[in-house]
Amino acid sequence: MNKVLNIEKLKVSCKQCSLKELCFPHGMDGDDITKLDNVVDAHSVKKNDYLYREGDVCRALYAVRSGCVKTTVQNAAGDSQIVGFHLPGELVGFDGFATDVHACSAQTLETASVCELPLDNLENLCANIPGLQKQMRRIMGIEVNNDHELLLLLGKMNADEKLATFLLNVSLRMKQRNWKEDEFNLSMSRQDIANYLGLAVETVSRLFAQFQDNGIIKVDKRHVEIINMAALREIISDCQGGTQQRNG
Amino acid sequence: MNKVLNIEKLKVSCKQCSLKELCFPHGMDGDDITKLDNVVDAHSVKKNDYLYREGDVCRALYAVRSGCVKTTVQNAAGDSQIVGFHLPGELVGFDGFATDVHACSAQTLETASVCELPLDNLENLCANIPGLQKQMRRIMGIEVNNDHELLLLLGKMNADEKLATFLLNVSLRMKQRNWKEDEFNLSMSRQDIANYLGLAVETVSRLFAQFQDNGIIKVDKRHVEIINMAALREIISDCQGGTQQRNG
DNA sequence: TCCCATGCTTGACCTTTATCATACTGCAAA
DNA sequence: TTTGCAGTATGATAAAGGTCAAGCATGGGA
Secondary structure, eight states: OOOOSOSOBOOOOGGGOTTHHHHSTTOOOHHHHHHHHTTOEEEEEOTTOEEEOTTSBOOEEEEEEESOEEEEEEOTTSOEEEEEEEOTTOEEOGGGTTTSBOSSEEEESSSEEEEEEEHHHHHHHHHHSTTHHHHHHHHHHHHHHHHHHHHHHHHHOOHHHHHHHHHHHHHHHHHHTTSOSSEEEOOSOHHHHHHHHTOOHHHHHHHHHHHHHTTSEEEETTEEEESOHHHHHHHHHOOSTTOOOSOO | OOOOSOSOBOOOOGGGOTTHHHHSTTOOOHHHHHHHHTTOEEEEEOTTOEEEOTTSBOOEEEEEEESOEEEEEEOTTSOEEEEEEEOTTOEEOGGGTTTSBOSSEEEESSSEEEEEEEHHHHHHHHHHSTTHHHHHHHHHHHHHHHHHHHHHHHHHOOHHHHHHHHHHHHHHHHHHTTSOSSEEEOOSOHHHHHHHHTOOHHHHHHHHHHHHHTTSEEEETTEEEESOHHHHHHHHHOOSTTOOOSOO
16 A cells, blocks of 8 residues: 655664664674664655565565554454564564565554665675674564563453553653653554554553543543553552462 | 483484474585584483573573473563473574573473573584574574464464464474374473463363364364364454454 | 544443363372 | 372353444544
8 A cells, every 4th residue: 555665765874873772782883883874774754654564575674763663463364463563773674584574564653764774784794793693683582572571461461461561661662762751652543552462442442541540640642641650560560469360 | 490401411413313404494504514513412301391491591592302392481470471382493592682691481391302502602603604694593583473473363363263273383383393283292281272372271171172072173181183174274264254353 | 614534432231261169080109 | 009189171150351332532634
């Protein structure tokens, strides 16, 4: 439906990018970053456009510079599951590494700026920059661990624990970016949140209302203010008053 | 509780290992495999012993040679979720790449033989064997994609779809190993299956009974025979008679 | 400016699956 | 052999959350 990455290009320098520590954390000196600069291409991507779709040949990784990107898997029956919301500084595209064909689709939630890292260049770079290879492994390791956290959420948590976990996760990532950790605008719809958490939209809507009634958050559409961070944490760590879960 | 990897060692040769195509598929010639041989150490691991635990420093990858290994994540509340069952030829341990500390625990379901690939050796090897690095990325990509499939299962499928998917997945992996695809012994308990699929044990038990009643499988404790493979596939691809899912 | 589509909310109801209870099986230790 | 225990099975009940229905905002386009 939407075109893929054919909007205006804007050349960007990794060296002065405030997100470089998030893309390739504490791994590279100034010289190395210059090398990286040479292979990186930044694009602006319109809202709801795709970086790539399931089935596309995997030619590049994508670093989100601004905006938010969701990645989605689909099955034969037509169900689809959001497997990640990617904020500035995060890399997207590892789902293409297994077969050189993307197993996910990546779509922007709002107009975004995305750095494209062509894989063939990246491969050369890895050979020339000692440590970059290890960084890549580290970043893929983070991806694996994130997925595992989401598995735990989907498999073992009930609705309010899911939403509390989600809000705390967003809050943490805001903090990592030196934005407000207790007040932010969600870039995803209720529908997207519901899909991501394995819930119905209505349930998500009700939970937002409930959290607000309990004085834990203040919410107005996509604007969220966390009033009582501790209460959110308590929802998650609440072991049903000390009772063990059966399905654990 | 159980000791870690201190049983008898048995030196093994990758060259003559029937699983080498599964560990590092179509990537290496005879010479390369000799190099790999030199860094691989095979151990026998008793049933229920751990290869590593959450929090352990990540020093190695582990290739399952025989038996079955489950990997598990845990949260603060004490819930734990099985994120993978690993059959012979599969690599375990990528969960330690992000922080050099394992984020999962890996435990055998039965007495197993496991090849240990120390990471420092592997790193050298990657520098010396062109293509091995790419193989590593490919294998991590497979891990990511597997996790995504499980996310889809946990997020969007109902109980019978989950079990059908599970059985077909096991069947496929049996076939890949040139074992019978329609008759096998599960190495995991009902409890483990339930945990993995995000269900209660009772539900799993009931579904096995139901599938048997419908003539789809024959099951006796952990021995499973698939009678009607097509019916299993139908359970999954069944879009509720063409109706769209709401929570999709 | 109005209109329509999309997203969000809220209420009523119902289905799915978890939970609880109980019993059976088979292996392993005493 | 007996005993105990972990794993499995199955029925009854309940709760969580999905589904259906209806209404209210909101914002972009005519």
